[in-house]
Amino acid sequence: MDCITKVTRDIMQQDTFQEITTDCLPLDGEKSHREQRSIPGETVVALFVNGRHAATTLLSPGSLEEYTTGYLFAEEIIRRPEDIESIRIEENRISVLTKNPFRITGRRRTILAGCGGSTSYIDTASLPSIESDYRVSSSLLTSLSSQTCSPEHGIETAVLAGNDGIIAWYADIDCTSAVDRAIGSALLKQTDFSRTCLVISGLVTSEMVRRCLLAGIPVIGSIRAATTLAVRIAAEQHLSVAGFLTDDNLCLFTHPERIRGSG
Template sequence: MADRFPPAVSSAALSVQRENALNVHHALPEEVPVAMVFDASTLAVMMASPADIEDFARGFAITEGVITDPCQIEKFEIADHPAGIEARFWLSEDRRDALAARRRLLAGPVGCGLCGIDSLAEAIRPLPQVADDGLRLSRDQVAGATDLLRDLQPLHNQTRATHAAGFLVPGQGIVLAREDVGRHNALDKLIGAMSRQGIDPASGAFVMTSRLSVELVQKCAIAGCPAIIAVSAPTAHALRLAEDAGITLIALARNGGFSIFTHPERIQTKVSDVA
C-alpha cells in the first residue's frame, strides 16, 4: 500500500516570480478515497491522506458511534485497490444495531464530517457530557501547545498543505500527533491511535492546527476529551456545543497567547477582564 499510495508526490511547476520564471518541483500531499467497510457493507467513503489508515479507520468508528470499545472489533484489515483503500471491520454482534442506526453513505472532499448525512438532525445530534476528571493545564502549557505541534508535522514540513492533531498531556507535552489533508481526518487518526495505544482522552487536551468547527467539537465530546486547543477561531455553533458538553474550548493559540471561550476552570491562570 505504501508503494501505491505514498503520502506525498513530486510535481513539476513553473514558478513565476517578480523578476523571473523557473522550472521547479513541489512536494504535494496525496489524497485517496478511503472506504470504511463494516461487516462487508460500506458506511462511508472519505478523501484522506494514505498514511495511518488503521488509526483513521478506528478513530472514525469511535467518533461515528459505530463502536464504543476496541474489543467490539472482531477483525480488521486494510485492502488496497487501484482506485483507493478499503478499511474493513468485522464487528461483534451487539454493535450491529448501532451500525444500522448510523448507516449512511458519506462522500465528500477532504473528509468533511457532514457530507452525505441523511438527516439534518444528525448534524446537531446530542453530545455526551464530558466530566471534569481533574485535568488542569497551566498558562504556559496552553500557550506553547501549537508550537509543540508544529514540530511534529513532517508531512506539512514537506508539502505545506496538511493539518495536524496532537494530544497534550500536562507535564509531558504532546505525546502523539497525526497528520492529514483534512482536519477532521487528522483528529480521527489521533483518536484511533490513542485507542490502539491505550491513552485515555480524559488525561489531556486535543491540539489542532485549524479552526474549530462543529464536527471537531463533536469528535472531542464523543472521545471524552475535556479540552481542545486550536490555532484559529471557533465557529459560534462550535462554541455553543462545547459549552453544553462541558468542554474547555481554547482558540487563537499562537504567538504566546490564546483565548478561552468555555469552561476556563481547567486553565490555571488569572485572566483580567478587558472591555
C-alpha cells in the same frame, strides 16, 4: 518544554503524513524554470463495515488503522478497539468486521455546504458531559500550537497531549481526519483521555467538540477560532475551548477554570 520538543520529533517521524514530489513551473519575474516540489498526498478510500458501505473519504495516505479506529469511534460504531474483529486495508478500500455485526451503523447525517461531504447529526441530548478535574497551562497549549500545528503546505494537524508530553501527532488534508487518527491512535494505546488536551490547526467546530465529548477529552484548543455551535455545546457539556493559541491572542471561550495562567 524540552520533553515536549523531543517527543514531538519522535512522533513526527512516524508514518503520520505522506508528501509526493512532483514537477512544477514556478514563476520568478520574467524567468521560469522547472523544479520539483513536495505536495500533500491524497487518496480516495471506501470504508465498509460488516459488508456495508459506511463512507467514502478523501484523506492523506498512511496510518489507516488509526484513522479507521478513530472514525468508527467517532461514528459510535464501536466504543473501544476491542469491538473490532478485524481490519483489512487494501489500496483504496478498508474492510472492517466488528464483533457485533448486528449493531446498527447508520446515523443521521447533515450535509456540509461548500465541502462536498457530510458529518454526523449532532444529538446534543445524548452527548456525555466532561467531569474531569484536569488542568493544563496556557503555556503548554501555546507551545503545542507553535510546534505542531503550523499549517505548512496547507495541511491540517491534530496533536493529543497530556502534561507529560505528546501522545499522538497526525497530519492530514482534512482536520477531522487528523483528529480521527489522533484519537484512534490513543485508543489503541489505551490512553486515559480524561488527562489530555487536543490542539488542532483548524476551526473548533461542533464536530470537533462532539469527538472530544465522546472520548472524554476535557480541553480543546486551536490556532483559529471556534464556531458558535461549538461554543454553545461545549459550554453546556463542560468542555474547555481555547482559540487563537498565540502568546498574545489566546482566547478562552468556555470553562476557563481548567486553563492555568488564565487569571
